Amino acid sequence: MTAPVSVKAPSGIDELATLRIAPVRRPWQWVATGVVLVMLALLLASVAMNPNMGWPVVGRHLFSAEILRGIGWTVLLTVLCMALATVLGVVIAVMRTANNRVLSAAASLYLWFFRGTPLLVQLILWFNLALVFPLLGPAVFFGESAGGLDTNHVINWFMAALLGFGLHEAAYMSEIVRGGFLAVGRGQTEAAESLGMTGTQTLRRVLLPQALRVIVPPSVNQFVNLFKATSLVAFISGQDLLSSVQHIYANNYQVIPLLLVASLWYLVLVSLATLGQHYLERRLNRGHVPTTAKGAKG
Amino acid sequence: MTAMVQARGLSKSFGPLTVLDGLDFDVERGEVVCLLGPSGSGKSTLLRCVNRLERPDAGVISVDGEIIGFRRSGDQLHELRGKELARQRSNIGMVFQNFNLFPHRTILDNVLEGACVVKKEPRATAREHALRLLDRVGLTGKVGAYPGQLSGGQQQRVAIARALAMRPKVMLFDEPTSALDPELVGEVLAVMKDLACDGMTMIVVTHEIGFAREVADRVIFMDGGVIVEQGPPHQVIDRPRVERTRSFLARVA
Protein backbone atom coordinates (compact mmCIF):
# COMPACT_ATOMS: atom_id res chain seq x y z
CA MET A 1 0.00 0.00 0.00
CA THR A 2 2.76 2.35 0.90
CA ALA A 3 5.18 1.01 -1.71
CA PRO A 4 6.88 3.81 -3.65
CA VAL A 5 5.78 4.34 -7.24
CA SER A 6 9.10 3.24 -8.75
CA VAL A 7 8.70 -0.25 -7.31
CA LYS A 8 5.02 -0.47 -7.94
CA ALA A 9 5.20 0.44 -11.60
CA PRO A 10 6.76 -2.81 -12.93
CA SER A 11 4.67 -4.94 -10.56
CA GLY A 12 2.86 -6.19 -13.66
CA ILE A 13 5.97 -7.99 -14.88
CA ASP A 14 6.76 -9.29 -11.37
CA GLU A 15 3.34 -10.86 -11.19
CA LEU A 16 3.68 -12.32 -14.69
CA ALA A 17 7.02 -13.81 -13.71
CA THR A 18 5.31 -15.99 -11.08
CA LEU A 19 2.86 -17.56 -13.55
CA ARG A 20 3.20 -21.13 -14.73
CA ILE A 21 3.88 -21.71 -18.42
CA ALA A 22 1.25 -24.07 -19.82
CA PRO A 23 2.53 -26.65 -22.31
CA VAL A 24 1.45 -26.12 -25.90
CA ARG A 25 -1.18 -28.58 -27.04
CA ARG A 26 -0.82 -29.96 -30.54
CA PRO A 27 -3.74 -32.37 -31.00
CA TRP A 28 -3.18 -32.81 -34.72
CA GLN A 29 0.34 -33.95 -34.17
CA TRP A 30 -0.95 -36.77 -32.01
CA VAL A 31 -3.44 -37.78 -34.67
CA ALA A 32 -0.76 -37.75 -37.37
CA THR A 33 1.60 -39.78 -35.19
CA GLY A 34 -1.16 -42.30 -34.55
CA VAL A 35 -1.96 -42.69 -38.24
CA VAL A 36 1.69 -43.19 -39.16
CA LEU A 37 2.20 -45.77 -36.39
CA VAL A 38 -0.89 -47.75 -37.37
CA MET A 39 0.13 -47.78 -41.02
CA LEU A 40 3.65 -48.87 -40.13
CA ALA A 41 2.28 -51.69 -37.99
CA LEU A 42 -0.02 -52.85 -40.78
CA LEU A 43 2.82 -52.79 -43.29
CA LEU A 44 5.16 -54.69 -40.96
CA ALA A 45 2.49 -57.24 -40.18
CA SER A 46 1.67 -57.84 -43.82
CA VAL A 47 5.34 -58.32 -44.61
CA ALA A 48 6.01 -60.52 -41.61
CA MET A 49 2.89 -62.70 -41.97
CA ASN A 50 2.94 -63.02 -45.74
CA PRO A 51 3.86 -66.64 -46.55
CA ASN A 52 5.16 -65.53 -49.98
CA MET A 53 8.06 -63.81 -48.26
CA GLY A 54 9.32 -67.21 -47.25
CA TRP A 55 10.95 -66.17 -44.02
CA PRO A 56 12.06 -69.72 -43.16
CA VAL A 57 13.92 -69.83 -46.50
CA VAL A 58 15.46 -66.45 -45.69
CA GLY A 59 16.64 -67.82 -42.36
CA ARG A 60 18.10 -70.91 -43.95
CA HIS A 61 20.16 -68.96 -46.49
CA LEU A 62 21.05 -65.81 -44.56
CA PHE A 63 24.31 -67.27 -43.28
CA SER A 64 24.89 -70.02 -45.83
CA ALA A 65 28.42 -70.49 -47.08
CA GLU A 66 27.65 -69.42 -50.64
CA ILE A 67 26.02 -66.16 -49.49
CA LEU A 68 28.88 -65.37 -47.14
CA ARG A 69 31.39 -65.99 -49.91
CA GLY A 70 29.40 -63.61 -52.13
CA ILE A 71 29.49 -60.97 -49.40
CA GLY A 72 33.23 -61.44 -49.13
CA TRP A 73 33.68 -60.77 -52.85
CA THR A 74 31.33 -57.78 -52.76
CA VAL A 75 33.17 -56.20 -49.85
CA LEU A 76 36.60 -56.92 -51.30
CA LEU A 77 35.65 -55.56 -54.70
CA THR A 78 34.02 -52.42 -53.28
CA VAL A 79 36.90 -51.62 -50.95
CA LEU A 80 39.57 -52.19 -53.61
CA CYS A 81 37.68 -50.18 -56.23
CA MET A 82 37.14 -47.33 -53.79
CA ALA A 83 40.84 -47.33 -52.86
CA LEU A 84 41.84 -47.28 -56.52
CA ALA A 85 39.26 -44.59 -57.28
CA THR A 86 40.40 -42.42 -54.37
CA VAL A 87 44.10 -42.51 -55.21
CA LEU A 88 43.44 -42.00 -58.92
CA GLY A 89 40.83 -39.34 -58.14
CA VAL A 90 43.32 -37.30 -56.10
CA VAL A 91 45.90 -37.58 -58.89
CA ILE A 92 43.40 -36.46 -61.53
CA ALA A 93 42.14 -33.62 -59.35
CA VAL A 94 45.70 -32.38 -58.79
CA MET A 95 46.35 -32.66 -62.52
CA ARG A 96 43.22 -30.71 -63.34
CA THR A 97 44.21 -27.85 -61.06
CA ALA A 98 47.82 -27.87 -62.32
CA ASN A 99 49.17 -24.93 -64.28
CA ASN A 100 50.41 -27.29 -66.97
CA ARG A 101 47.90 -27.16 -69.83
CA VAL A 102 48.66 -30.65 -71.12
CA LEU A 103 48.18 -32.21 -67.68
CA SER A 104 44.89 -30.44 -67.04
CA ALA A 105 43.62 -31.27 -70.53
CA ALA A 106 44.51 -34.93 -70.02
CA ALA A 107 42.60 -34.93 -66.75
CA SER A 108 39.58 -33.31 -68.39
CA LEU A 109 39.68 -35.87 -71.17
CA TYR A 110 39.69 -38.70 -68.62
CA LEU A 111 36.72 -37.19 -66.86
CA TRP A 112 34.87 -36.67 -70.13
CA PHE A 113 35.28 -40.29 -71.20
CA PHE A 114 34.76 -42.19 -67.97
CA ARG A 115 31.87 -40.04 -66.79
CA GLY A 116 30.32 -39.94 -70.22
CA THR A 117 29.84 -43.65 -70.92
CA PRO A 118 27.55 -46.00 -68.99
CA LEU A 119 29.15 -48.01 -66.20
CA LEU A 120 27.70 -51.27 -67.51
CA VAL A 121 29.16 -50.63 -70.96
CA GLN A 122 32.60 -50.01 -69.47
CA LEU A 123 32.31 -53.14 -67.37
CA ILE A 124 31.44 -55.34 -70.34
CA LEU A 125 34.16 -53.68 -72.44
CA TRP A 126 36.83 -54.49 -69.86
CA PHE A 127 35.53 -58.03 -69.60
CA ASN A 128 35.89 -58.40 -73.35
CA LEU A 129 39.23 -56.65 -73.56
CA ALA A 130 40.68 -59.70 -75.33
CA LEU A 131 38.59 -58.79 -78.39
CA VAL A 132 40.62 -55.55 -78.66
CA PHE A 133 44.00 -56.60 -77.28
CA PRO A 134 44.48 -60.38 -77.33
CA LEU A 135 47.88 -59.90 -75.66
CA LEU A 136 48.72 -57.50 -72.84
CA GLY A 137 52.15 -55.92 -72.55
CA PRO A 138 54.44 -54.65 -75.31
CA ALA A 139 52.04 -56.16 -77.86
CA VAL A 140 49.50 -53.44 -77.10
CA PHE A 141 51.85 -50.79 -78.50
CA PHE A 142 54.13 -52.61 -80.94
CA GLY A 143 51.93 -55.33 -82.45
CA GLU A 144 51.39 -59.01 -81.79
CA SER A 145 54.99 -60.01 -82.42
CA ALA A 146 56.21 -57.93 -79.45
CA GLY A 147 54.65 -60.46 -77.12
CA GLY A 148 52.73 -60.22 -73.85
CA LEU A 149 50.40 -62.06 -71.51
CA ASP A 150 47.23 -63.71 -72.74
CA THR A 151 44.47 -61.20 -72.00
CA ASN A 152 41.94 -63.91 -71.29
CA HIS A 153 44.09 -65.15 -68.43
CA VAL A 154 44.63 -61.71 -66.90
CA ILE A 155 41.09 -60.38 -67.23
CA ASN A 156 38.73 -62.53 -65.20
CA TRP A 157 35.45 -61.14 -63.86
CA PHE A 158 37.21 -59.66 -60.82
CA MET A 159 39.92 -57.80 -62.77
CA ALA A 160 37.33 -56.51 -65.22
CA ALA A 161 35.19 -55.30 -62.32
CA LEU A 162 38.16 -53.74 -60.55
CA LEU A 163 39.12 -51.79 -63.67
CA GLY A 164 35.57 -50.99 -64.71
CA PHE A 165 34.33 -49.73 -61.36
CA GLY A 166 37.65 -48.29 -60.22
CA LEU A 167 38.28 -46.16 -63.30
CA HIS A 168 34.68 -45.04 -63.58
CA GLU A 169 34.52 -44.17 -59.91
CA ALA A 170 37.86 -42.32 -60.12
CA ALA A 171 36.27 -39.81 -62.51
CA TYR A 172 33.58 -39.00 -59.96
CA MET A 173 36.05 -38.99 -57.07
CA SER A 174 38.30 -36.54 -58.89
CA GLU A 175 35.49 -34.02 -59.07
CA ILE A 176 34.67 -34.54 -55.39
CA VAL A 177 38.32 -34.04 -54.45
CA ARG A 178 38.60 -30.96 -56.66
CA GLY A 179 35.53 -29.54 -54.94
CA GLY A 180 37.28 -30.14 -51.62
CA PHE A 181 40.37 -28.23 -52.79
CA LEU A 182 38.23 -25.35 -53.99
CA ALA A 183 36.65 -25.14 -50.55
CA VAL A 184 40.05 -24.49 -48.94
CA GLY A 185 40.91 -20.84 -49.35
CA ARG A 186 43.83 -19.60 -51.43
CA GLY A 187 45.26 -18.07 -48.25
CA GLN A 188 46.03 -21.53 -46.85
CA THR A 189 48.29 -22.37 -49.80
CA GLU A 190 50.01 -19.01 -49.50
CA ALA A 191 50.54 -19.43 -45.77
CA ALA A 192 52.06 -22.87 -46.33
CA GLU A 193 54.27 -21.63 -49.15
CA SER A 194 55.42 -18.62 -47.17
CA LEU A 195 56.57 -21.00 -44.43
CA GLY A 196 58.71 -22.72 -47.04
CA MET A 197 56.62 -25.85 -47.62
CA THR A 198 57.03 -27.55 -50.98
CA GLY A 199 54.05 -28.32 -53.17
CA THR A 200 53.78 -31.88 -51.89
CA GLN A 201 54.07 -30.80 -48.27
CA THR A 202 51.38 -28.17 -48.79
CA LEU A 203 49.11 -30.73 -50.40
CA ARG A 204 49.64 -33.38 -47.75
CA ARG A 205 49.71 -31.30 -44.60
CA VAL A 206 47.49 -28.32 -45.35
CA LEU A 207 45.18 -28.82 -48.32
CA LEU A 208 44.14 -32.47 -48.07
CA PRO A 209 43.36 -32.54 -44.33
CA GLN A 210 41.10 -29.52 -44.73
CA ALA A 211 39.57 -30.65 -48.00
CA LEU A 212 38.73 -34.03 -46.41
CA ARG A 213 35.97 -32.46 -44.32
CA VAL A 214 34.22 -31.53 -47.56
CA ILE A 215 35.25 -34.66 -49.43
CA VAL A 216 34.07 -37.31 -46.96
CA PRO A 217 30.25 -37.01 -47.14
CA PRO A 218 29.98 -37.23 -50.96
CA SER A 219 32.70 -39.92 -51.00
CA VAL A 220 30.76 -42.11 -48.61
CA ASN A 221 27.81 -41.56 -50.91
CA GLN A 222 29.90 -42.92 -53.77
CA PHE A 223 31.10 -45.78 -51.60
CA VAL A 224 27.54 -46.77 -50.73
CA ASN A 225 26.57 -46.52 -54.38
CA LEU A 226 29.50 -48.70 -55.29
CA PHE A 227 28.45 -51.38 -52.78
CA LYS A 228 25.22 -51.79 -54.67
CA ALA A 229 26.60 -51.08 -58.13
CA THR A 230 29.04 -53.99 -57.81
CA SER A 231 25.99 -56.22 -58.23
CA LEU A 232 26.32 -55.40 -61.94
CA VAL A 233 29.08 -58.03 -62.09
CA ALA A 234 26.21 -60.48 -62.38
CA PHE A 235 26.34 -59.48 -66.07
CA ILE A 236 29.91 -60.73 -66.45
CA SER A 237 29.42 -63.97 -64.53
CA GLY A 238 30.79 -62.60 -61.28
CA GLN A 239 30.57 -64.25 -57.87
CA ASP A 240 29.40 -61.37 -55.69
CA LEU A 241 26.45 -61.31 -53.29
CA LEU A 242 23.75 -60.81 -55.92
CA SER A 243 25.30 -63.40 -58.23
CA SER A 244 25.33 -65.97 -55.41
CA VAL A 245 21.69 -65.23 -54.69
CA GLN A 246 20.78 -65.56 -58.36
CA HIS A 247 22.69 -68.80 -58.52
CA ILE A 248 20.74 -70.22 -55.60
CA TYR A 249 17.30 -69.17 -56.77
CA ALA A 250 18.01 -70.45 -60.26
CA ASN A 251 18.00 -73.88 -58.61
CA ASN A 252 15.28 -73.62 -55.97
CA TYR A 253 13.02 -70.94 -57.52
CA GLN A 254 12.74 -69.11 -54.16
CA VAL A 255 13.26 -65.74 -55.84
CA ILE A 256 11.68 -63.42 -53.28
CA PRO A 257 13.23 -64.91 -50.12
CA LEU A 258 16.68 -64.87 -51.68
CA LEU A 259 16.33 -61.30 -52.89
CA LEU A 260 15.35 -60.51 -49.31
CA VAL A 261 18.57 -62.14 -48.13
CA ALA A 262 20.55 -59.97 -50.54
CA SER A 263 18.67 -56.80 -49.55
CA LEU A 264 19.19 -57.46 -45.86
CA TRP A 265 22.92 -57.87 -46.37
CA TYR A 266 23.22 -54.77 -48.56
CA LEU A 267 21.40 -52.83 -45.85
CA VAL A 268 23.81 -54.14 -43.22
CA LEU A 269 26.86 -53.23 -45.34
CA VAL A 270 25.57 -49.74 -46.10
CA SER A 271 24.69 -49.18 -42.44
CA LEU A 272 28.23 -50.11 -41.45
CA ALA A 273 29.59 -47.63 -43.99
CA THR A 274 27.33 -44.92 -42.59
CA LEU A 275 28.53 -45.68 -39.09
CA GLY A 276 32.11 -45.40 -40.28
CA GLN A 277 31.30 -42.04 -41.84
CA HIS A 278 29.97 -40.79 -38.53
CA TYR A 279 33.24 -41.52 -36.72
CA LEU A 280 35.38 -40.27 -39.58
CA GLU A 281 33.55 -36.96 -39.70
CA ARG A 282 33.81 -36.52 -35.96
CA ARG A 283 37.57 -36.91 -36.25
CA LEU A 284 37.89 -34.61 -39.22
CA ASN A 285 35.87 -31.85 -37.61
CA ARG A 286 38.57 -31.24 -35.04
CA GLY A 287 39.26 -27.54 -34.78
CA HIS A 288 36.25 -26.68 -36.85
CA VAL A 289 34.24 -24.23 -34.81
CA PRO A 290 30.94 -23.32 -36.43
CA THR A 291 31.15 -19.69 -35.34
CA THR A 292 33.52 -17.37 -37.18
CA ALA A 293 36.50 -15.89 -35.36
CA LYS A 294 35.50 -13.51 -32.64
CA GLY A 295 36.85 -10.01 -32.96
CA ALA A 296 37.57 -10.38 -36.67
CA LYS A 297 35.57 -8.28 -39.05
CA GLY A 298 33.47 -9.74 -41.84
CA MET B 1 77.73 -5.79 -45.41
CA THR B 2 74.96 -5.58 -48.00
CA ALA B 3 71.47 -4.50 -47.05
CA MET B 4 69.13 -7.27 -45.89
CA VAL B 5 66.60 -6.77 -48.69
CA GLN B 6 67.51 -5.24 -52.03
CA ALA B 7 65.27 -4.72 -55.05
CA ARG B 8 66.30 -3.41 -58.47
CA GLY B 9 64.00 -2.63 -61.37
CA LEU B 10 61.08 -4.52 -59.84
CA SER B 11 58.11 -4.54 -62.25
CA LYS B 12 54.83 -6.39 -62.27
CA SER B 13 51.72 -6.05 -64.41
CA PHE B 14 48.36 -7.77 -64.28
CA GLY B 15 47.23 -7.70 -67.89
CA PRO B 16 47.23 -4.08 -68.99
CA LEU B 17 47.55 -2.81 -65.41
CA THR B 18 51.10 -1.92 -64.35
CA VAL B 19 51.18 -2.40 -60.60
CA LEU B 20 54.91 -2.09 -59.94
CA ASP B 21 56.90 0.07 -62.32
CA GLY B 22 60.63 -0.50 -61.96
CA LEU B 23 61.05 -0.13 -58.20
CA ASP B 24 64.45 0.18 -56.51
CA PHE B 25 64.85 -0.01 -52.77
CA ASP B 26 67.06 -1.34 -49.98
CA VAL B 27 66.09 -2.37 -46.48
CA GLU B 28 69.01 -2.36 -44.07
CA ARG B 29 69.61 -5.01 -41.42
CA GLY B 30 67.40 -4.36 -38.41
CA GLU B 31 65.56 -1.60 -40.22
CA VAL B 32 61.78 -1.23 -39.92
CA VAL B 33 60.21 0.11 -43.10
CA CYS B 34 56.54 1.07 -43.25
CA LEU B 35 54.87 1.05 -46.66
CA LEU B 36 52.04 3.54 -47.06
CA GLY B 37 49.92 4.19 -50.09
CA PRO B 38 46.38 4.31 -51.40
CA SER B 39 44.42 1.13 -52.08
CA GLY B 40 45.56 -0.56 -55.28
CA SER B 41 48.94 1.17 -55.29
CA GLY B 42 50.76 -2.17 -55.27
CA LYS B 43 51.86 -2.47 -51.63
CA SER B 44 50.71 -6.07 -51.25
CA THR B 45 52.12 -6.97 -54.64
CA LEU B 46 55.51 -5.57 -53.66
CA LEU B 47 55.51 -7.53 -50.41
CA ARG B 48 54.43 -10.72 -52.17
CA CYS B 49 57.23 -10.29 -54.72
CA VAL B 50 59.79 -10.38 -51.90
CA ASN B 51 58.92 -14.00 -51.02
CA ARG B 52 57.86 -14.73 -54.57
CA LEU B 53 54.22 -15.52 -53.86
CA GLU B 54 53.97 -13.18 -56.82
CA ARG B 55 56.34 -13.65 -59.74
CA PRO B 56 57.74 -10.29 -60.89
CA ASP B 57 57.82 -9.60 -64.63
CA ALA B 58 61.22 -7.97 -64.36
CA GLY B 59 63.82 -7.02 -61.78
CA VAL B 60 65.66 -8.86 -59.05
CA ILE B 61 65.23 -9.10 -55.30
CA SER B 62 67.80 -10.36 -52.89
CA VAL B 63 67.46 -11.26 -49.23
CA ASP B 64 70.69 -11.45 -47.23
CA GLY B 65 72.66 -11.40 -50.46
CA GLU B 66 70.79 -14.33 -52.03
CA ILE B 67 68.73 -13.71 -55.17
CA ILE B 68 65.16 -14.81 -54.54
CA GLY B 69 63.70 -17.21 -57.07
CA PHE B 70 66.88 -17.69 -59.08
CA ARG B 71 70.15 -19.57 -59.06
CA ARG B 72 73.15 -17.92 -60.59
CA SER B 73 75.46 -19.84 -62.85
CA GLY B 74 78.08 -17.78 -64.63
CA ASP B 75 76.37 -14.68 -65.96
CA GLN B 76 72.96 -16.32 -66.20
CA LEU B 77 70.05 -16.62 -63.78
CA HIS B 78 68.06 -19.85 -63.73
CA GLU B 79 64.60 -19.77 -62.22
CA LEU B 80 64.20 -21.87 -59.07
CA ARG B 81 61.19 -24.00 -58.30
CA GLY B 82 60.05 -26.52 -55.75
CA LYS B 83 62.48 -27.33 -52.96
CA GLU B 84 65.04 -24.58 -53.52
CA LEU B 85 62.42 -21.84 -53.70
CA ALA B 86 60.75 -23.29 -50.62
CA ARG B 87 64.05 -23.13 -48.75
CA GLN B 88 64.48 -19.46 -49.68
CA ARG B 89 60.94 -18.70 -48.55
CA SER B 90 61.56 -20.34 -45.20
CA ASN B 91 63.96 -17.47 -44.41
CA ILE B 92 61.26 -14.87 -45.03
CA GLY B 93 58.44 -14.61 -42.51
CA MET B 94 55.07 -13.39 -43.73
CA VAL B 95 52.02 -12.26 -41.78
CA PHE B 96 48.76 -11.93 -43.69
CA GLN B 97 45.81 -9.62 -43.25
CA ASN B 98 43.52 -12.62 -42.73
CA PHE B 99 45.91 -14.53 -40.44
CA ASN B 100 45.63 -17.71 -42.55
CA LEU B 101 46.28 -19.98 -39.59
CA PHE B 102 45.77 -23.67 -40.28
CA PRO B 103 42.28 -24.23 -38.84
CA HIS B 104 42.73 -27.99 -38.44
CA ARG B 105 45.80 -27.75 -36.19
CA THR B 106 46.09 -26.53 -32.62
CA ILE B 107 47.84 -23.26 -31.85
CA LEU B 108 50.99 -25.10 -30.79
CA ASP B 109 50.93 -27.25 -33.93
CA ASN B 110 50.49 -24.18 -36.10
CA VAL B 111 53.68 -22.76 -34.65
CA LEU B 112 55.47 -26.13 -34.77
CA GLU B 113 54.49 -26.94 -38.36
CA GLY B 114 57.23 -24.92 -40.07
CA ALA B 115 60.05 -25.98 -37.77
CA CYS B 116 59.13 -29.67 -37.82
CA VAL B 117 58.04 -30.12 -41.42
CA VAL B 118 60.19 -27.62 -43.27
CA LYS B 119 63.29 -27.31 -41.09
CA LYS B 120 63.01 -30.87 -39.80
CA GLU B 121 63.98 -29.79 -36.31
CA PRO B 122 63.57 -32.45 -33.61
CA ARG B 123 60.12 -32.08 -32.11
CA ALA B 124 61.33 -31.48 -28.55
CA THR B 125 63.61 -28.58 -29.53
CA ALA B 126 60.99 -27.09 -31.82
CA ARG B 127 58.36 -27.40 -29.13
CA GLU B 128 60.47 -25.58 -26.60
CA HIS B 129 61.11 -22.77 -29.09
CA ALA B 130 57.43 -22.61 -30.04
CA LEU B 131 56.33 -22.35 -26.41
CA ARG B 132 58.83 -19.55 -25.85
CA LEU B 133 57.45 -17.68 -28.88
CA LEU B 134 53.85 -18.17 -27.78
CA ASP B 135 54.84 -16.84 -24.39
CA ARG B 136 56.43 -13.85 -26.06
CA VAL B 137 53.21 -12.99 -27.93
CA GLY B 138 51.25 -13.53 -24.72
CA LEU B 139 49.40 -16.73 -25.57
CA THR B 140 50.80 -19.26 -23.12
CA GLY B 141 47.34 -20.33 -22.02
CA LYS B 142 46.05 -21.11 -25.50
CA VAL B 143 48.52 -23.67 -26.84
CA GLY B 144 45.93 -26.45 -27.05
CA ALA B 145 43.14 -24.37 -28.59
CA TYR B 146 42.22 -24.29 -32.27
CA PRO B 147 42.41 -21.05 -34.28
CA GLY B 148 38.62 -20.83 -34.55
CA GLN B 149 38.40 -20.55 -30.76
CA LEU B 150 40.60 -17.44 -30.62
CA SER B 151 39.86 -13.78 -31.11
CA GLY B 152 41.19 -12.07 -34.22
CA GLY B 153 43.93 -10.34 -32.25
CA GLN B 154 45.00 -13.61 -30.67
CA GLN B 155 45.01 -15.35 -34.05
CA GLN B 156 47.21 -12.66 -35.54
CA ARG B 157 49.66 -12.99 -32.65
CA VAL B 158 49.80 -16.75 -33.27
CA ALA B 159 50.46 -16.02 -36.95
CA ILE B 160 53.40 -13.84 -35.93
CA ALA B 161 54.73 -16.59 -33.66
CA ARG B 162 54.32 -19.10 -36.48
CA ALA B 163 56.41 -16.94 -38.81
CA LEU B 164 59.04 -16.32 -36.11
CA ALA B 165 59.39 -20.05 -35.47
CA MET B 166 61.27 -20.28 -38.77
CA ARG B 167 63.88 -17.84 -37.41
CA PRO B 168 63.37 -15.62 -40.45
CA LYS B 169 65.89 -13.03 -41.60
CA VAL B 170 63.15 -10.58 -42.47
CA MET B 171 59.47 -10.28 -41.57
CA LEU B 172 56.82 -9.07 -44.00
CA PHE B 173 53.52 -7.78 -42.64
CA ASP B 174 50.61 -7.12 -45.00
CA GLU B 175 48.10 -4.94 -43.16
CA PRO B 176 48.27 -7.17 -40.08
CA THR B 177 45.64 -5.20 -38.18
CA SER B 178 43.19 -4.29 -40.95
CA ALA B 179 40.89 -7.24 -40.27
CA LEU B 180 40.73 -6.52 -36.54
CA ASP B 181 38.19 -4.68 -34.44
CA PRO B 182 39.73 -1.43 -33.15
CA GLU B 183 40.13 -2.65 -29.57
CA LEU B 184 42.25 -5.63 -30.73
CA VAL B 185 44.67 -3.63 -32.89
CA GLY B 186 46.83 -2.52 -29.97
CA GLU B 187 47.84 -5.99 -28.79
CA VAL B 188 49.13 -6.93 -32.25
CA LEU B 189 51.00 -3.66 -32.74
CA ALA B 190 52.60 -4.14 -29.31
CA VAL B 191 54.00 -7.50 -30.37
CA MET B 192 55.32 -5.97 -33.60
CA LYS B 193 56.90 -3.10 -31.73
CA ASP B 194 58.61 -5.54 -29.38
CA LEU B 195 59.93 -7.38 -32.41
CA ALA B 196 61.22 -4.15 -33.96
CA CYS B 197 63.03 -3.22 -30.74
CA ASP B 198 64.62 -6.66 -30.82
CA GLY B 199 66.34 -5.77 -34.09
CA MET B 200 64.19 -7.71 -36.56
CA THR B 201 64.26 -6.45 -40.13
CA MET B 202 60.65 -5.67 -41.01
CA ILE B 203 58.63 -4.42 -43.98
CA VAL B 204 55.17 -3.42 -42.82
CA VAL B 205 52.25 -2.43 -45.02
CA THR B 206 49.92 -0.57 -42.73
CA HIS B 207 47.33 2.16 -42.42
CA GLU B 208 48.27 2.69 -38.76
CA ILE B 209 49.97 6.07 -39.09
CA GLY B 210 50.63 6.18 -35.37
CA PHE B 211 52.55 2.91 -35.51
CA ALA B 212 54.55 4.08 -38.52
CA ARG B 213 55.45 7.33 -36.80
CA GLU B 214 56.53 5.62 -33.60
CA VAL B 215 58.21 2.41 -34.77
CA ALA B 216 59.35 2.86 -38.37
CA ASP B 217 62.92 3.86 -39.17
CA ARG B 218 61.77 4.82 -42.63
CA VAL B 219 58.43 5.38 -44.31
CA ILE B 220 57.93 4.71 -48.02
CA PHE B 221 54.92 6.25 -49.68
CA MET B 222 54.03 4.60 -52.95
CA ASP B 223 51.41 5.35 -55.56
CA GLY B 224 50.92 4.27 -59.15
CA GLY B 225 53.57 1.56 -58.88
CA VAL B 226 56.43 3.88 -57.96
CA ILE B 227 57.95 5.21 -54.75
CA VAL B 228 56.65 8.75 -54.48
CA GLU B 229 58.46 9.77 -51.35
CA GLN B 230 60.51 8.17 -48.60
CA GLY B 231 62.38 9.14 -45.48
CA PRO B 232 62.17 9.11 -41.70
CA PRO B 233 58.58 9.21 -40.40
CA HIS B 234 58.76 12.73 -38.98
CA GLN B 235 59.66 13.94 -42.43
CA VAL B 236 57.29 11.90 -44.65
CA ILE B 237 54.33 11.86 -42.28
CA ASP B 238 54.63 15.24 -40.64
CA ARG B 239 56.21 17.33 -43.42
CA PRO B 240 55.46 15.55 -46.70
CA ARG B 241 57.05 17.31 -49.65
CA VAL B 242 54.90 15.81 -52.37
CA GLU B 243 51.27 16.82 -52.86
CA ARG B 244 50.10 13.21 -53.42
CA THR B 245 51.51 12.17 -50.04
CA ARG B 246 49.91 15.16 -48.36
CA SER B 247 46.43 14.43 -49.73
CA PHE B 248 46.73 10.69 -48.86
CA LEU B 249 47.73 11.46 -45.29
CA ALA B 250 44.96 14.01 -44.98
CA ARG B 251 42.51 11.27 -45.93
CA VAL B 252 43.72 8.50 -43.60
CA ALA B 253 44.91 10.43 -40.57
Ligand SMILES: Nc1ncnc2c1ncn2[C@@H]1O[C@H](COP(=O)(O)OP(=O)(O)OP(=O)(O)O)[C@@H](O)[C@H]1O
Ligand atom coordinates in the same frame (compact mmCIF):
# COMPACT_ATOMS: atom_id res chain seq x y z
N1 LIG C 1 46.21 -11.67 -59.02
C1 LIG C 1 45.82 -10.49 -59.53
N2 LIG C 1 45.22 -10.44 -60.74
C2 LIG C 1 44.84 -9.27 -61.30
N3 LIG C 1 45.00 -8.08 -60.70
C3 LIG C 1 45.58 -8.06 -59.48
C4 LIG C 1 46.01 -9.26 -58.84
N4 LIG C 1 46.55 -8.93 -57.64
C5 LIG C 1 46.46 -7.59 -57.54
N5 LIG C 1 45.87 -7.06 -58.65
C6 LIG C 1 45.65 -5.64 -58.90
O1 LIG C 1 46.85 -4.97 -58.70
C7 LIG C 1 46.63 -3.72 -58.07
C8 LIG C 1 47.51 -3.60 -56.86
O2 LIG C 1 47.09 -4.55 -55.92
P1 LIG C 1 47.70 -4.62 -54.47
O3 LIG C 1 46.95 -5.70 -53.75
O4 LIG C 1 49.15 -4.75 -54.54
O5 LIG C 1 47.31 -3.20 -53.85
P2 LIG C 1 47.50 -2.68 -52.38
O6 LIG C 1 48.34 -1.47 -52.47
O7 LIG C 1 47.94 -3.76 -51.50
O8 LIG C 1 46.03 -2.24 -52.03
P3 LIG C 1 45.23 -2.38 -50.63
O9 LIG C 1 45.66 -1.25 -49.77
O10 LIG C 1 43.80 -2.26 -51.04
O11 LIG C 1 45.56 -3.73 -50.07
C9 LIG C 1 45.16 -3.62 -57.79
O12 LIG C 1 44.55 -2.80 -58.76
C10 LIG C 1 44.68 -5.04 -57.91
O13 LIG C 1 43.37 -5.06 -58.41
Ligand SMILES: [Mg+2]
Ligand atom coordinates in the same frame (compact mmCIF):
# COMPACT_ATOMS: atom_id res chain seq x y z
MG1 LIG D 1 47.04 -4.93 -49.98
